[in-house]
Amino acid sequence: MLIEKMSNITVHPNMTDYEKTYGSFLWEHVWREMDCLRGGKCLNIAHEAVDRHAEGTRAEHVAIRWLGMNGTTKEFTYRALREQTNRFANILKNLGVEKGETVFALAGRIPELYIAALGALKNMNVFCPLFSAFGPEPIYQRLSRGDAKVLVTTEKLFKKKAEGLLERLPELKYVLLADTSNHISEKVLSLPVLMQEVSGKYIIPPTDSTDKAVLHFTSGTTGMPKGALHVHGAVLTHYITGKFVLDFHPDDIFWCTADPGWVTGTSYGIIAPLTHGITMLVDEAEFDADRWYKILEEQKVTIWYTAPTAIRRLMRMNIKPLEKYDLNHLRLIHSVGEPLNPEAVEWGKKTLGLPIHDNWWQTETGGIMIANFPSMKIKPGSMGKPLPGIEAAIVHINHDKVQVSDLPNETGELALKPGWPSMFRKYLHEEERYKKCFKDGWYITGDLAKKDEDGYYWFVGRADDIIKTSGHMVGPFEVESALMEHPAVAEAGVIGKPDPMIGEMVKAFVALKTGFTADEKLRLELIGFARTKLGPAVAPKEIQFVDALPKTRSGKIMRRLLKARELGLAEGDVSTLED
Amino acid sequence: MNDSEIRNIVLNHLHQIAPEANLDALDETTDLRPQLDIDSMDFYRLLVAVSEELHVDIPEEEYSGLVSMQKLIDFLKAKITE
Numbered sequence: 001m002l003i004e005k006m007s008n009i010t011v012h013p014n015m016t017d018y019e020k021t022y023g024s025f026l027w028e029h030v031w032r033e034m035d036c037l038r039g040g041k042c043l044n045i046a047h048e049a050v051d052r053h054a055e056g057t058r059a060e061h062v063a064i065r066w067l068g069m070n071g072t073t074k075e076f077t078y079r080a081l082r083e084q085t086n087r088f089a090n091i092l093k094n095l096g097v098e099k100g101e102t103v104f105a106l107a108g109r110i111p112e113l114y115i116a117a118l119g120a121l122k123n124m125n126v127f128c129p130l131f132s133a134f135g136p137e138p139i140y141q142r143l144s145r146g147d148a149k150v151l152v153t154t155e156k157l158f159k160k161k162a163e164g165l166l167e168r169l170p171e172l173k174y175v176l177l178a179d180t181s182n183h184i185s186e187k188v189l190s191l192p193v194l195m196q197e198v199s200g201k202y203i204i205p206p207t208d209s210t211d212k213a214v215l216h217f218t219s220g221t222t223g224m225p226k227g228a229l230h231v232h233g234a235v236l237t238h239y240i241t242g243k244f245v246l247d248f249h250p251d252d253i254f255w256c257t258a259d260p261g262w263v264t265g266t267s268y269g270i271i272a273p274l275t276h277g278i279t280m281l282v283d284e285a286e287f288d289a290d291r292w293y294k295i296l297e298e299q300k301v302t303i304w305y306t307a308p309t310a311i312r313r314l315m316r317m318n319i320k321p322l323e324k325y326d327l328n329h330l331r332l333i334h335s336v337g338e339p340l341n342p343e344a345v346e347w348g349k350k351t352l353g354l355p356i357h358d359n360w361w362q363t364e365t366g367g368i369m370i371a372n373f374p375s376m377k378i379k380p381g382s383m384g385k386p387l388p389g390i391e392a393a394i395v396h397i398n399h400d401k402v403q404v405s406d407l408p409n410e411t412g413e414l415a416l417k418p419g420w421p422s423m424f425r426k427y428l429h430e431e432e433r434y435k436k437c438f439k440d441g442w443y444i445t446g447d448l449a450k451k452d453e454d455g456y457y458w459f460v461g462r463a464d465d466i467i468k469t470s471g472h473m474v475g476p477f478e479v480e481s482a483l484m485e486h487p488a489v490a491e492a493g494v495i496g497k498p499d500p501m502i503g504e505m506v507k508a509f510v511a512l513k514t515g516f517t518a519d520e521k522l523r524l525e526l527i528g529f530a531r532t533k534l535g536p537a538v539a540p541k542e543i544q545f546v547d548a549l550p551k552t553r554s555g556k557i558m559r560r561l562l563k564a565r566e567l568g569l570a571e572g573d574v575s576t577l578e579d
Numbered sequence: 580m581n582d583s584e585i586r587n588i589v590l591n592h593l594h595q596i597a598p599e600a601n602l603d604a605l606d607e608t609t610d611l612r613p614q615l616d617i618d619s620m621d622f623y624r625l626l627v628a629v630s631e632e633l634h635v636d637i638p639e640e641e642y643s644g645l646v647s648m649q650k651l652i653d654f655l656k657a658k659i660t661e
Contacts, residue, residue: 133616133618286612286618286619287619288642288643289639289640289642289643290640290643291643309620313623313639314639316639317638317639317640318638318639318640319640470620501620501623502620505620524594524595524598525598527598527599528597528598528599528600529599531597531598531599531616532599535616536597536616536617536618536620536621537618541596541620541621541624
């Protein structure tokens with residue numbers, strides 16, 4: 001089925017003719033829409049996002065409106081944001097943090113997080129955000145693999161999750177606490193004090209579009225998380241997807257509900273809206289249905305980018321939102337994170353008067369790649385069509401040879417032609433893993449999909465064991481490794497158990513060492529143990545004891561089989577299963 | 580059903596979700612989520628479990644008002660006596 005759009009739209013989409021734009025699009029043309037540092041090809045994300053507007057007619061326009069958990073509001077105009085991010089860049093410069101070195105942030109959605117991100121990009125450091133609900137172990141893995149030099153965090157998160165890691169992180173030079181008024185030690189410093197001491201003027205050094213900019217960790221099937229590295233040139237993708245997909249216009253109030261700990265919260269919760277000089281909202285609080293509707297109403301949000309899990313929660317409410325809240329300003333709703341079920345797309349149309357536009361991309365792609373565009377009819381349940389400038393295909397891989405499928409509705413691996421500006425440039429320190437993603441001139445996404453006769457893409461599933469829960473990826477290996485550290489655990493296999501609310505729920509199957517009894521007390525102890533190490537976002541919500549885990553003859557746990565058994569499905573090819 | 584019986588039921592479900600948490604130290608007047616490190620999915624599971632055990636309906640739109648133990652108990656008590 002197709003959802004037609006209303007004909008009485010008051011704002012004309014930036015892209016009115018998809019086919020025509022796709023046919024004539026060149027990335028070189030997007031360069032012309034950039035300001036660029038002192039002309040030429042010198043491209044810095046923070047200049048495009050902040051300074052160009054602070055130096056122009058948008059200087060007094062609100063860039064970030066921050067809504068605190070307790071009802072406070074803070075606003076930063078583009079001019080103020082330039083001054084604040086300049087100060088942060090000066091702090092890094094004064095501390096001797098050099099070009100290419102990594103600045104991490106571990107914080108809730110506080111203003112300092114956004115200032116740190118953009119300030120680090122100005123100083124040509126690599127910025128890496130961490131989700132604040134991670135436990136100490138995922139934090140350690142990422143700080144260590146990402147060669148952290150500076151960590152920006154809060155006193156509470158530092159004490160609870162990071163202080164105990166410092167001995168294992170000799171390369172970490174400074175911890176900057178956003179909410180202390182005194183320096184704690186030579187290494188642990190007060191960010192407010194430092195911000196006072198430095199100048200609000202900063203000149204961004206010449207930045208090449210291929211200079212390193214943003215690092216995001218994403219989960220792997222077989223190993224620890226991979227650090228996908230992006231460059232300053234990625235801003236071309238952020239900008240053009242803001243224009244073509246999210247459809248930013250100068251007076252828009254944009255709200256991306258994602259946390260910057262995930263790639264959506266950085267690419268679209270920081271960079272893309274600012275490159276368009278519009279106002280973006282940040283809400284510090286966690287999901288709360290009534291609060292969210294009130295924000296949409298009171299803040300006069302025009303474009304809203306959210307996730308299926310949140311939409312499904314809103315669908316549970318026994319209210320008619322349009323009767324209770326004035327959502328007249330809202331003109332576009334987008335969703336990403338996992339496929340949005342057709343019922344949710346239609347619920348949007350019926351309940352909010354607006355269909356929900358699903359799109360697809362991943363950490364490695366840096367920005368939206370396939371989308372239901374505002375000017376295009378929506379097929380509910382489909383991820384849409386490729387962004388202009390992106391060549392996508394359904395492929396079959398045979399001995400490293402890639403064959404492009406030309407049959408409609410045939411399931412295969414979703415692949416993209418490399419070369420778009422926000423493509424990841426490496427997995428940090430893991431060249432082999434990076435190379436494995438590219439075959440025969442294609443980037444293989446790891447997602448299974450199909451393309452219909454009209455050119456719309458449909459998500460089918462993951463080609464590997466990575467778990468997608470509440471829109472983010474969890475690597476089974478990381479969870480299994482943490483469980484294995486418990487003295488009672490002999491082996492563990494972790495899967496994503498389908499869940500109507502969050503897509504998949506992390507579930508662990510555990511076999512115990514001899515001498516331990518599989519009882520309720522131990523099951524709860526293991527859940528608590530995993531939560532303490534991994535944090536609630538990664539730890540298994542369910543643990544089931546088994547006598548032994550199915551393994552291949554070479555000793556690899558067959559998670560696929562665990563999942564099939566969980567679902568009561570046929571077990572498929574078990575020819576490699578050990579006896 | 581009195582406060583203490585309702586409290587025990589909620590505590591029992593909280594223990595299932597966050598077994599490592601020291602529930603004796605819970606401040607009943609403030610948001611329990613950050614205190615116990617439970618995310619929005621955990622909180623959702625808690626309310627669904629409690630709602631099933633007590634056979635009371637907890638509409639999604641009420642969730643945000645029920646984040647402290649005291650408010651949750653008050654709400655459940657009122658629902659049970661309805």
